[in-house]
Amino acid sequence: MPHNTQQLEDFVTQVRRDILRQVHKVNSGHPGGSLGCAEFFVALYQEVMEYSTDFTMDGLNEDLFFLSNGHISPVFYSVLARSGFFPVEELATFRHIDSRLQGHPTTHEGLPGVRIASGSLGQGMSVAIGAAEAKKLNKDSHIVYSLHGDGELQEGQNWEAIMYAAGHKVDNLIATVDLNGQQIDGSTDDVLPMGNVKDKFLAFGWEVLEIEKGNNIVEIIKGLEEAKALTGKEKPVCVLLKTVMGNGVDFMMHTHAWHGKAPNDEQLATGLEQNPETLGDY
């Protein structure tokens, strides 16, 4: 496991390459949100979570992670593979026929590391709460983590879940919202203004912690460790992670244009040039 900052940043750089190469090869997929969350995933799987790569669905006595905004599967797959859940070579099968790496993550083909299908938005928080309640029944003190898009909060089911988690003191849950301010049709403020997300979670009775530099791995690790310290105090914990969509590839940054679009050959070359190989390409 890498421990110093340089090693973690190298890991992130390789993940960015994996993201670009996965979506380029099949000319489809979602690079923007994936790149924006690369540091978060590396922090979670390399530093923050306790887990076994000897995957079991029940995940007893380990931390669990649920990806609710399943379209950012390229970053999830890259980090799962490079954390030891399955061979990195399998990343070459992303979105191919007969692959375990479906367009959106699923348990259906038995890919280790994935515990729920996601893609149809707004469902992951409920699932994470259920898993957190099961941990309590099992007297398992580990934490359930989840990730949600900010645009995804427009789905009403989230607010049922947010109300439940506070009302029933689900305090072994850390739900992170990727606040990149973008969604398919444009900025979240243009599509459906959500107002102050922090105030909304606070009003529902959550602990809220903000990570202002959501693409700085040191800041993310610090923030998630603080979030961990807030668990077990009768409140669910929300982390607002302020990221830049497309981070690390200059022409993909600060725009919704690359939400669900793959780079062409030239654009791939530029992206890879900006992110030189570190851990070895698959």
Next chain:
Amino acid sequence: MKKYTDTGKKDTRSGFGAGLAELGKTNENVVALCADLTGSLKMDEFKANHPERFFQVGIAEANMIGMAAGMTIGGKIPFTGTFANFSTGRVYDQIRQSVAYSGKNVKICASHAGLTLGEDGATHQILEDIGLMKMLPGMTVINTCDFNQTKAATIAIAEHDGPVYLRFGRPKVANFTPEDQKFEIGKAVQLTEGNDVTIVATGHLVWEALLAAEELEAKGISAEVINIHTIKPLDDEAILASVAKTGCLVTAEEHNFLGGLGESVARVLAENKPVPQEFIATKDTFGESGTPAQLMEKYGLNANAIKNAAEKVIKRK
């Protein structure tokens, strides 16, 4: 013809409540979730005896289904309880992605199905739920006929690894199946033997089919009544063996004829042995307010309608 006795009218939802209470004692992994209808679903006993395993989610069915899916991760066997309408149509995508596609061991238990919900009217009388659920890959679909069978089915589905839709109802109806029955998912129960017509019924219409068979017998027609409590997987063999004898068939269900039991049976017949079939079902319509008996009469879902359909289908042979 074998006769059946109503041992006293009871609601099928109380059979669910009794089965769940039993599971509470025998299987510590069973948990129950309810969306503000604990009394209606008869989940009070489980709640009282196992408060730590009972999850009141409020009027938030989507969250309930998602939570149930999550609770399977950690080995729990969640039983969700609400009305059939709110158990299916309202949460279809949650069931599709988080439960069925994800292969989660969730038991979706749905009361107040069909017209017999009565006076509340069409907003609550779902007649499309069997179709919605049977189309989901991997989903088992069960519609029980009386108190005893609902209790047995509730207990049996806890042992089945995979998602199940268990459909039952509100009114007190005849309780005529054995108290000590062993419920076998996917195994049809032949109730009477007959040579002239097969009547395949599910849910509340099984008792009506037996009443119809008695009336037919009085007219010299022998009807073979089959209780298809499991609509998926369907007991193809039992149906085909019966129509091999009788050469015609009536299906009876408290559901739309589009997407219901009748269409499933028609597919089996079309693929194997086409015979004339009549459908006792609602005909692409919503329900309305009224007493259960009035509604079943108006929409043609009672013993009399089954009898008439049987006579008609025999003439089509």
